[in-house]
Amino acid sequence: MSQQGEELDGRAREVLREIVMQHVATGEAISSRSLAKCGRFQLSPASLRNVMADLEDLGYLAQPHTSAGRIPTDRGYRFFIDYLMTSRVLTQLERETIDEQVSHSTEIDHVLHEASLTLSRLADQVGVVFMPTLLQFAIRSMDFVLVAENKILSVIVGTNGVVVNKVVETRLNFKRDELEKIGRFISGEFFGLTLDQIRRRLVRMTEEERAMHDQMLQKTIALGIEAVNDVHTNDNDLYVEGAASILTKPEFSDTMALRKTFLALQEKEKLIDLLNSCLTEEGLQILIGSESDFTHVHNFGIVAKSYGSHNAPLGVVGIIGPMRMEYARMAPLVDYIGRALSRKIEEEEQL
Amino acid sequence: MSQQGEELDGRAREVLREIVMQHVATGEAISSRSLAKCGRFQLSPASLRNVMADLEDLGYLAQPHTSAGRIPTDRGYRFFIDYLMTSRVLTQLERETIDEQVSHSTEIDHVLHEASLTLSRLADQVGVVFMPTLLQFAIRSMDFVLVAENKILSVIVGTNGVVVNKVVETRLNFKRDELEKIGRFISGEFFGLTLDQIRRRLVRMTEEERAMHDQMLQKTIALGIEAVNDVHTNDNDLYVEGAASILTKPEFSDTMALRKTFLALQEKEKLIDLLNSCLTEEGLQILIGSESDFTHVHNFGIVAKSYGSHNAPLGVVGIIGPMRMEYARMAPLVDYIGRALSRKIEEEEQL
DNA sequence: CCTTGGCAGTCGTTTGGTGAGAGTGCCAGG
DNA sequence: CCTGGCACTCTCACCAAACGACTGCCAAGG
Numbered sequence: 140m141s142q143q144g145e146e147l148d149g150r151a152r153e154v155l156r157e158i159v160m161q162h163v164a165t166g167e168a169i170s171s172r173s174l175a176k177c178g179r180f181q182l183s184p185a186s187l188r189n190v191m192a193d194l195e196d197l198g199y200l201a202q203p204h205t206s207a208g209r210i211p212t213d214r215g216y217r218f219f220i221d222y223l224m225t226s227r228v229l230t231q232l233e234r235e236t237i238d239e240q241v242s243h244s245t246e247i248d249h250v251l252h253e254a255s256l257t258l259s260r261l262a263d264q265v266g267v268v269f270m271p272t273l274l275q276f277a278i279r280s281m282d283f284v285l286v287a288e289n290k291i292l293s294v295i296v297g298t299n300g301v302v303v304n305k306v307v308e309t310r311l312n313f314k315r316d317e318l319e320k321i322g323r324f325i326s327g328e329f330f331g332l333t334l335d336q337i338r339r340r341l342v343r344m345t346e347e348e349r350a351m352h353d354q355m356l357q358k359t360i361a362l363g364i365e366a367v368n369d370v371h372t373n374d375n376d377l378y379v380e381g382a383a384s385i386l387t388k389p390e391f392s393d394t395m396a397l398r399k400t401f402l403a404l405q406e407k408e409k410l411i412d413l414l415n416s417c418l419t420e421e422g423l424q425i426l427i428g429s430e431s432d433f434t435h436v437h438n439f440g441i442v443a444k445s446y447g448s449h450n451a452p453l454g455v456v457g458i459i460g461p462m463r464m465e466y467a468r469m470a471p472l473v474d475y476i477g478r479a480l481s482r483k484i485e486e487e488e489q490l
Numbered sequence: 491m492s493q494q495g496e497e498l499d500g501r502a503r504e505v506l507r508e509i510v511m512q513h514v515a516t517g518e519a520i521s522s523r524s525l526a527k528c529g530r531f532q533l534s535p536a537s538l539r540n541v542m543a544d545l546e547d548l549g550y551l552a553q554p555h556t557s558a559g560r561i562p563t564d565r566g567y568r569f570f571i572d573y574l575m576t577s578r579v580l581t582q583l584e585r586e587t588i589d590e591q592v593s594h595s596t597e598i599d600h601v602l603h604e605a606s607l608t609l610s611r612l613a614d615q616v617g618v619v620f621m622p623t624l625l626q627f628a629i630r631s632m633d634f635v636l637v638a639e640n641k642i643l644s645v646i647v648g649t650n651g652v653v654v655n656k657v658v659e660t661r662l663n664f665k666r667d668e669l670e671k672i673g674r675f676i677s678g679e680f681f682g683l684t685l686d687q688i689r690r691r692l693v694r695m696t697e698e699e700r701a702m703h704d705q706m707l708q709k710t711i712a713l714g715i716e717a718v719n720d721v722h723t724n725d726n727d728l729y730v731e732g733a734a735s736i737l738t739k740p741e742f743s744d745t746m747a748l749r750k751t752f753l754a755l756q757e758k759e760k761l762i763d764l765l766n767s768c769l770t771e772e773g774l775q776i777l778i779g780s781e782s783d784f785t786h787v788h789n790f791g792i793v794a795k796s797y798g799s800h801n802a803p804l805g806v807v808g809i810i811g812p813m814r815m816e817y818a819r820m821a822p823l824v825d826y827i828g829r830a831l832s833r834k835i836e837e838e839e840q841l
Numbered sequence: 842c843c844t845t846g847g848c849a850g851t852c853g854t855t856t857g858g859t860g861a862g863a864g865t866g867c868c869a870g871g
Numbered sequence: 872c873c874t875g876g877c878a879c880t881c882t883c884a885c886c887a888a889a890c891g892a893c894t895g896c897c898a899a900g901g
Contacts, residue, residue: 171894172892182845183845204853206851207893208893280637284635287838294635300638302657306653315670383752383756386749386752387749394745394748397745402734534874535864539865555881555882556864557882558865559865
């Protein structure tokens with residue numbers, strides 16, 4: 140394998156870049172003639188053919204069939220993304236749209252959901268926003284609200300401003316002021332711990348306190364455990380928006396491929412796996428074609444970026460589209476929205 | 491226009507029924523020959539052709555082209571639905587699936603969302619659940635939770651058990667026990683009123699109290715108004731699930747039609763309008779083809795039913811699919827899930 | 842050594858035509 | 872009123888031929 144992509148000389152690189160760009164723009168296989176016509180090379184089609192043949196030998200290009208032009212392979216795209224791509228600067232409008240959308244609401248959930256919509260619209264691709272289970276995140280406070288006789292709404296606020304609600308059913312009777320006290324107690328006791336840690340402590344406490352007969356404490360623990368349990372089963376943490384946009388892509392014009400694609404997007408588990416793996420990565424990530432199970436089968440490309448505060452990634456935002464997409468535009472878009480979300484979350488934490 | 495659909499004699503009715511049923515089953519135009527073969531008529535194809543020609547003259551059938559069989563028109567479907575259809579009884583499994591799903595969670599939002607999924611799976615169509623703004627519904631209680639310095643989470647519980655959260659930002663400073671008091675005050679004062687009524691009262695109070703200098707009351711009012719305002723902008727009240735299922739329907743095999751259909755489903759405003767109009771109707775509603783703007787353009791059929799408690803409809807549940815669908819199966823399905831949701835909500839109200 | 846024009850060869854797509862098949866409408870006879 | 876028969880229409884699948892877009896290779900020229 141070559142280092143730094145130096146296996147290609149300047150001309151070959153330019154040709155590859157032009158082919159990728161033209162192919163992304165038109166969706167068609169690129170012929171030597173159309174390369175010659177574009178004017179960036181002072182070469183005849185025949186010369187370009189030689190260069191193209193070399194690129195094909197090296198695995199950067201492929202021919203759909205003998206009498207067609209060339210299209211980039213996975214490897215070709217990868218090289219383009221790593222060494223040849225010059226990211227477009229976002230337009231004023233794009234930046235404004237994102238900024239406005241992010242500052243529009245204060246509820247993180249809502250902001251994230253809107254972000255996937257905004258992204259899908261700006262990119263004209265499928266927008267994805269992922270927020271993994273809160274089990275790993277620290278809480279700021281926990282409150283309990285009496286909803287009905289034996290129903291209590293627990294409100295958990297994370298240090299990152301995320302609010303999680305859960306209705307807990309219990310046969311124990313709580314009065315309003317008891318709940319008030321319990322909330323204050325738990326918030327004070329467990330501030331800054333993760334839900335997972337809290338649950339473990341509560342469980343340990345049950346064991347220790349069993350002998351004792353502090354009724355109030357027992358009730359507190361019981362309620363606390365209920366509130367913390369199963370928060371992760373809340374499956375509203377993946378937003379996939381703009382699926383209709385893939386209908387416009389010619390690569391999915393075949394109904395069978397379309398159907399498979401839709402089903403793939405509905406199968407959220409795999410997508411979650413993939414996005415989870417993007418979570419730890421710091422910068423922008425671009426995955427194409429054969430580089431992951433998910434993208435391999437469907438010839439997808441994914442541009443993703445984790446967002447969150449400082450050292451703690453909270454989730455992943457990105458787009459999914461056909462492998463042939465404008466990475467040069469998608470990359471800064473995803474990057475920008477990721478930064479915007481991170482900024483938002485850090486602001487929330489300040490409070 | 492004929493009353494009671496008596497314009498057709500017994501034989502014509504049977505022929506129409508058979509044609510609709512066969513067409514729904516196969517998706518193809520029905521020929522006189524295939525009618526004769528089905529055995530339900532002791533007639534030759536030629537005789538059936540005469541009947542079919544009559545039905546065509548009356549507008550119940552149409553021919554896609556000269557040398558094709560007949561398919562039902564909107565009018566034909568309408569007649570079938572009103573006079574000819576005999577609803578299938580739900581299978582044990584179907585009923586169990588619905589019952590289980592509905593009793594699975596206590597959070598109404600969650601139940602509704604799941605309902606649209608369940609429906610889409612059982613029906614193999616697009617499942618829709620709509621819950622209109624809460625402005626018209628009565629509240630049971632209102633509580634406020636301090637999330638951050640100047641951020642307060644309001645928790646509104648409706649008499650029907652629906653819980654709405656909203657984060658309110660304010661420059662006023664509230665202490666925990668103040669919030670506690672305010673919640674108690676508002677819950678007591680406004681129990682059973684609708685959000686709309688509450689807002690109006692609060693606004694009136696502002697005016698009346700302006701002269702006075704009861705700081706606490708002013709703060710209460712300010713917070714109350716904020717909490718009640720814009721609840722309806724929360725757009726999470728329409729669940730559309732199973733859009734991929736329309737990919738399997740042969741009528742949408744054409745990519746253009748497919749694309750339009752998806753875009754239509756994404757345009758939620760129109761859908762909301764339509765469902766809103768179903769809200770007041772008591773029983774099951776079936777809308778097809780030209781009978782509404784929404785269904786007209788895309789040749790959709792919609793089976794919908796409002797759910798809620800006793801006299802107060804809370805929302806609408808239904809399915810959307812191609813006009814050619816098994817109404818005889820869809821109708822009881824939607825009906826049953828509507829009843830199940832209503833039951834659930836009434837149970838919640840008991841508490 | 843690189844570049845270039847030319848030319849043969851390959852392959853996909855379009856076009857036009859043909860025949861089979863399916864279905865109707867109509868008519869005449871039972 | 873029902874029925875079989877027949878002529879007519881229209882779609883669809885199929886095939887062949889022509890076309891067009893490329894490439895690969897070669898030999899000539901800078």
